Amino acid sequence: MRNKRTELFVGSFIVLGMLAFVYLAVQVSGLAFTGKKDTYQVVARFDDIGGLTSRAKVAIAGVTIGSVESITFDKELYMGLVTMNIDSNVGNIPTDSSAAILTSGLLGEKYIGISIGAEDDMLENGSEIYDTQSALVLETLISQFLFKSDDEG
Amino acid sequence: MKTIALLGERFLDWLESVGRAGIFLAQSVCRLPVRFKESIRLLVAQLYSVGVLSLVIVVVSGAFIGMVLALQGYSILAKFGSEEAVGQLLALSLLRELAPVVTALLFAGRAGSSLTAEIGLMKATEQLSSYEMMGVDPLRRIIAPRFIAGVICLPLLSLIFSATGIIGGLVVSVSWLGVHDGAFWSLMQQSVYFDTDIMNGFIKVVCFSVVVTWIAVYQGYECVPTSEGIGKATTRTVVLGSLAILALDFVLTAAMFGDF
Numbered sequence: 001m002r003n004k005r006t007e008l009f010v011g012s013f014i015v016l017g018m019l020a021f022v023y024l025a026v027q028v029s030g031l032a033f034t035g036k037k038d039t040y041q042v043v044a045r046f047d048d049i050g051g052l053t054s055r056a057k058v059a060i061a062g063v064t065i066g067s068v069e070s071i072t073f074d075k076e077l078y079m080g081l082v083t084m085n086i087d088s089n090v091g092n093i094p095t096d097s098s099a100a101i102l103t104s105g106l107l108g109e110k111y112i113g114i115s116i117g118a119e120d121d122m123l124e125n126g127s128e129i130y131d132t133q134s135a136l137v138l139e140t141l142i143s144q145f146l147f148k149s150d151d152e153g
Numbered sequence: 154m155k156t157i158a159l160l161g162e163r164f165l166d167w168l169e170s171v172g173r174a175g176i177f178l179a180q181s182v183c184r185l186p187v188r189f190k191e192s193i194r195l196l197v198a199q200l201y202s203v204g205v206l207s208l209v210i211v212v213v214s215g216a217f218i219g220m221v222l223a224l225q226g227y228s229i230l231a232k233f234g235s236e237e238a239v240g241q242l243l244a245l246s247l248l249r250e251l252a253p254v255v256t257a258l259l260f261a262g263r264a265g266s267s268l269t270a271e272i273g274l275m276k277a278t279e280q281l282s283s284y285e286m287m288g289v290d291p292l293r294r295i296i297a298p299r300f301i302a303g304v305i306c307l308p309l310l311s312l313i314f315s316a317t318g319i320i321g322g323l324v325v326s327v328s329w330l331g332v333h334d335g336a337f338w339s340l341m342q343q344s345v346y347f348d349t350d351i352m353n354g355f356i357k358v359v360c361f362s363v364v365v366t367w368i369a370v371y372q373g374y375e376c377v378p379t380s381e382g383i384g385k386a387t388t389r390t391v392v393l394g395s396l397a398i399l400a401l402d403f404v405l406t407a408a409m410f411g412d413f
Contacts, residue, residue: 017309030342
């Protein structure tokens with residue numbers, strides 16, 4: 001009888017540990033068990049990626065539609081080459097859309113925002129977004145502001 | 154000259170005891186109980202005394218540490234107007250650092266010391282040698298189930314610690330301090346990654362569990378079989394175990410999160 005109770009307690013302890021693990025995985029890290037979503041890859045070259053990291057989100061109208069797969073350096077053009085995975089459901093992005101590196105909030109994370117163009121052709125797997133806008137670097141902004149006010153004064 | 158000789162002797166002694174501990178670990182893992190049903194019964198009894206009985210202290214301290222973290226984090230983050238980030242702070246510090254280390258320290262004090270005292274007392278009352286007389290290997294019957302139980306229990310306890318810590322922090326920051334709960338969760342989920350944060354913390358605590366349980370059972374097995382000897386061995390388990398955890402934690406953290 002005593003033994004049965006011990007086994008019961010041990011069983012519930014182990015189940016509790018597993019539940020804690022699942023809770024951490026799903027609720028805290030936001031892990032989805034749906035597996036890899038169907039995506040297609042789009043590249044874009046930026047003059048300055050300014051602290052963008054891989055796995056950063058890609059958004060249209062503020063809604064996440066994909067993530068940054070990798071960031072490499074383009075040796076020929078001296079630019080940052082960003083490869084993005086975009087959800088296959090969102091297959092209707094015109095080819096002349098523009099990509100900008102934005103910041104959520106004043107000190108938040110960097111992400112890529114895509115503004116929709118007007119072309120009839122859509123982006124496909126492997127195509128490139130040519131119209132890009134680099135990250136705002138605070139130092140550049142401040143120095144521009146300072147020199148400009150110098151000229152005026 | 155004499156001091157140098159003494160130092161050398163001390164060093165050799167120490168080296169010998171490290172070697173003994175290593176052989177001891179290898180032997181007790183290799184000589185797992187053979188009969189499956191019997192070994193499961195022994196293991197379950199140990200899981201109960203090592204794991205289930207440590208549950209209360211782990212849950213209570215997890216909840217309080219989560220609450221304190223939320224309170225402290227909130228008061229600092231509120232100065233920068235980003236009090237929603239308290240969830241991120243809570244989850245990252247718990248998963249990466251606090252849960253593995255604090256749980257392992259509590260485990261060394263709660264379960265490690267009792268393992269050492271129990272095995273030491275068995276040695277002092279000659280239960281270990283009488284097992285040997287009966288042809289039962291004490292490493293197999295006494296040490297192996299305790300060692301395995303410790304290695305299984307500590308990671309589970311650490312996961313429970315993280316979960317209760319986050320719930321405790323949630324209660325304080327959302328219900329008491331009025332942080333918006335949607336922002337709390339979304340910032341947390343954005344910044345916590347399953348493989349880098351949860352799995353690295355888990356790997357850490359598995360390493361700690363092996364080291365702490367190893368020290369505990371070895372100190373018990375090798376103690377001087379007197380009441381004073383058992384007391385010293387128990388103290389050594391807690392002291393050596395805690396130091397080993399903290400030192401190992403630094404090395405593991407540097408290896409896992411050191412590349413910026």
